[in-house]
Amino acid sequence: MSKRTLFDKVWDSHVVSTIENGPQILYIDKHLIHEVTSPQAFNELEDRGIPIFRPDQIVATADHNTPTLNQDQPVKDALSRKQLEQLSENCQKNNITLFELGHEYNGIVHVMAPELGVTQPGITMVCGDSHTSTHGAFGAIAFGIGTSQVAQVFASQCLLLTKPKSLRVNVNGKLQKGVLPKDVILYIISKLGTNSGTGYFCEYAGNVFEDMSMEGRMTVCNMSIEMGARGGMIAPDETTFEYVKGREFAPKGEAFEEKVAYWKTLPTDEGAVFDKEYHFNAEDIEPMVTYGTNPGMGIKISETIPVEDNPSFKKSLAYMNFEAGESLINKPINFVFIGSCTNSRIEDFRVAADFIKGKKKADNVTAWLVPGSKQVEAQIIEEGLKTVFDEAGFELRQPGCSACLAMNDDKIPQGEYCVSTSNRNFEGRQGQGSRTILASPLVAAATAVEGKIIDITKHLN
Amino acid sequence: MTLRSTAIPLNIENVDTDQIIPARFLKATDKKGFGDNVFRDWRYNKDGKENSEFILNKPEYSGSILVAGNNFGCGSSREHAAWAIVGYGFKVVVSSFFADIFKGNALNNGLLPVQVSERFLSDLMQRIASNPQTVLEVDLQKQTISVVNSDLSEHFEIDAYKKTCMINGYDDIDYLINNKELIEAFEAQKIY
């Protein structure tokens, strides 16, 4: 039999049929929805008189447009409130499981689903959100879709798709102190560029990913879309099985053992060929920061901004008010955001708390810590991290997407820099005129304490 | 299916979906009205006045074809970006590279993404910049894009299935629903 990749195995097992000279019908196991990209899809089905085909394979949450303060009170913004109400109505009408605002399982869709065991190896998952790639960390095929496709999955639990090409990124070696999964993925994107993955599904391989926790793997796969790839995957292994075991929606007992036996057959066969392959050394990676307006514009924190003579590059630096050739070290920063589906899991807050403990936030800094879910929030309190944050002057908010996309009130003001653990530094992403510097939770925590960007590599021993 | 129109040259690379339609406009629960806010933060200054420097605000440029720089539509999966571009009145977007999700969203909304070579794109940008009256012709049947009354022309690719859908106004939902038996049979014998 021919050698197959992890991606091939999962994809091929989900093909319902192939249209001649056209796409394939791909079966979708799990469909995640949220308030922003689902209402038009519900409306479309209703207008056409089409029922939801498999409501029990859909899980809903409210996250993009929710406040991160006073969640027990009615949402103030009328439009946001309407979106949330519509989600609740739609779910109720169609028998869809919803973890609405305030529910103990509420959270950012890509944090909530893995922690509940909805995400499992070998399945196909979609959501009307590009960071659905996060779930690939479990060896699932998971990718973001548009609202028309949300409607297609509602109607048929399937999508019409052409199989993407395959790409593998290998990172081997030993990561240096202070280098987190976020740095690994920012480094990869800075080397490969923001459209290197377009048309591809990416597998991350090598001992660096094998040694990572599930949460670290999620951070990496999360940002696959930032290099253009529809999704990223990591082969399931003991770390994966251990994580899934015992979670609310995970198979239990014998059923679980049977699944594990199947999941063990999924990793890429030795000798399978990828359409494109890259290799990096772990030792070359340092803590990273971005300096521009796309996630590919990243440098090691100790490096200087490159000099390039290209109008888009110059426009980007002008927006950021940075000079080509300068260093970001010592840049004063007034806003720090630790949150988003990239870095809002418990390990991220542990890393931050570890650094912050016994220190104080700089006076000039507003520091928002936004957990990815109610469960993460509860854990932060239980582990005593909240006390560390409170004592240092950080503000722990309630879960949601928050300043990652600034749809709610959590906006970075015009012209201000924000060192953010989120995934996109586009113009205005965190609020009109705001300037985003992407970094790891460690770099973000250090920035908040110092009130400026520091060379974290010099502070770690 | 042929479209003849003047075009608007948006000579910027990596135009992301947050630029096409900023998140604060995503609170609507229907598909209408997004055209008013397309490229909002480029079209309007901080004080809310029109930015006369931005290409969409220059009276000499008009038309239902948007010609944009490399890597158009990257970022979020929001279909609101496609609705905004269609809502503004565009029928075709030309670029040398499109992000995957955007391309799919465009096709699902009757907006044709035409991917051309970098060379062709830069020639096209120049022609339109020097003469805003330049008329383009996009022929979906033949899969060609050309500048009328000139020798500038290029073939473009489109998935055969999608092409049929575009020409006949079919929709993926109809296709999938017609295949429900196949889907149910698949569910019954799932191997994973």
Ligand code: SF4
């Ligand atoms: S946290 Fe940010 S990137 Fe993640 S789902 Fe929410 S808005 Fe999207």
